[in-house]
Amino acid sequence: MIRSTKDFWTGLIYIGLGVSAIVIARDYAMGTAVKMGPAYFPSILGGLLVLIGLISVIRSFVVSGTPIGAFGFKGLSLVIGSTLLFGAIVRGTGVLVALPLLVLVSAYGSTRFRWAPTIVMAFGLTLFCALVFIEGLGIPLPLLGSWFGG
């Protein structure tokens, strides 16, 4: 019976990542303690991580802990989704389209979302970024991208 879900899942993640590190590192040269190859340090770390993960999983059956709180899926998906969207379209559409979309989509994640102030904010932030970052600091992003012939 799992008594601490936090310990259990953290442990599983550590074990999974540790094992992957060791397995992937098998493609690299191990070397010796005197002349360490690229696999040496990652393998030690992977082993340590597996060990810590195992202790954590074992502990999850012995010691009870606080349960994992609910995931904020709405906020998570909108904040991460809007960032990915920005990355995907910014070269194609340019910042004049990609930035307002980033603001609108992410702002929708708030329980207090209202259209009017968000649109004003999207406009203001886009103007500011276009002036400061694109014109001022010369970051190589188009104002209007290739999809609009920019």
Add this chain to the structure above:
Amino acid sequence: MELLSHLAIGWHTAATWANLFYCFVGVFLGTAIGVLPGLGPTATIAMLLPVTFVLPPESALIMLAGIYYGSQYGGSTTSILVNLPGEAASVVTTIDGYQMARQGRAGAALAASAVGSFFAGTVATLLIAAFAPPLAEVALEFGPADFFSLMVLGLVASIVLAQGSLLHAIGMVVLGLLFGLIGTDVNSGALRFTFGFFELADGIGFVTVAMGMFGLGEIVRNLQDENDRSVTASKITGLWPTKEDWRRMIPAILRGTVIGSALGLLPGSGSILGSFGAYSIEKKVSKHRAEFGKGAIEGVAAPESANNAGAQTSFIPMLTLGIPSNPVMALMIGAMIIHGIQPGPQVVTSQPALFWGVVVSMWIGNLMLLILNLPLIGMWVRVITIPYQFLYPGILVFCAIGVFSLKNATFDVYLMALFGVVGYVFSKLGCEPAPMLLAFILGPLMEEYLRRAMLLSRGDPMVFIRRPISATLLAMSVLAMLSVLIPTFSKTREEAFKE
């Protein structure tokens, strides 16, 4: 006096109009983000780092340093007026600060925090000026084994200071070290853990990780308990403390400064430990013990002095050893590397204008904070009441543009989003991101020093115990680890975090 001539060099750099301006921008922004709950110095400095590429290195470091100690200053305002810590290091200030505000003594509390911070900042600046150069000379004697052990101590300290499970914090450190190894191995040229992405050949930028975990991850977390954030600030009347207040706060400020300066030096610490330590000591030695928790001015003056002192003395290991003691210092090191300055003990002698300029600017910045912020308090109160839904889309925009501009690659935008998820999931599981970020930065350095040390010792791991400096550092690490496992101390650790 050598010290005076050094300070003169620094004055020459720091007191130019341009650098005064950047110092002002730094402390002003720092105060603003310190005042705002939910936006911390790590995310802000990561966001602004790309902007500083166009500045000369002194100006960039002066501004970034200003953001850090400015945020310690601003954090107290929110703690006192709305009972929310604006900054992690101001958590204890909420206890007595907010009580004072409720009794109509917010003005006195703000003044105590301001005066304390200024005094502590001045002392800490002098400490850096006096002790950094000799320490840097000692550090020149460090061999690879000593550096390795020093990093172990730093990581152990960050584990000890992390909130939540000790075991998970150790795991986060190991995981951070592994993430740090992604990219090309400098010794063999082999590509490690790149999964076929050529974008990963240079490794993952620490700014990308910092923005993802501290910027995006934090936003998602804040959005989830958004409803707790309704904010109404207390009214402020009478900024000037009474004679009785002065009599009580001066010794508290002195004690806070000493404790904060000392604890700030510890790798892995920075300002947070200092404010907790100063508060609990003040509670023990004060004559007005009964008033603690009900609005004792010492309970504001001591921790606020301590966190400002600690924020500044935490620059000492960074400037003299080139080793970051907390994520903010890691970003400062990143800024130096970007400007072509290799951090390490040689910085003091090879870059005197930069080193002393930054030191002197800290004192100037503290003076600006004192002069500007008490009159501007009305404005900061309005900043506190900015609703979060108008804040985070802006943070996201700056993160997205900032991370893109590092290498002009949308790949980094995706990576940042990925680390946002990683940061959020781990925080849900009760694992703090700070130790992981520190380990992430130290990962490649640690491997390099481990390799060199083992090569020099012909594969004999005893070298770490045989060299006196290394042995001392490792012994300190073991002691720090043991101290958490000993029941009495671990109880105080839990209590400190609960408060």
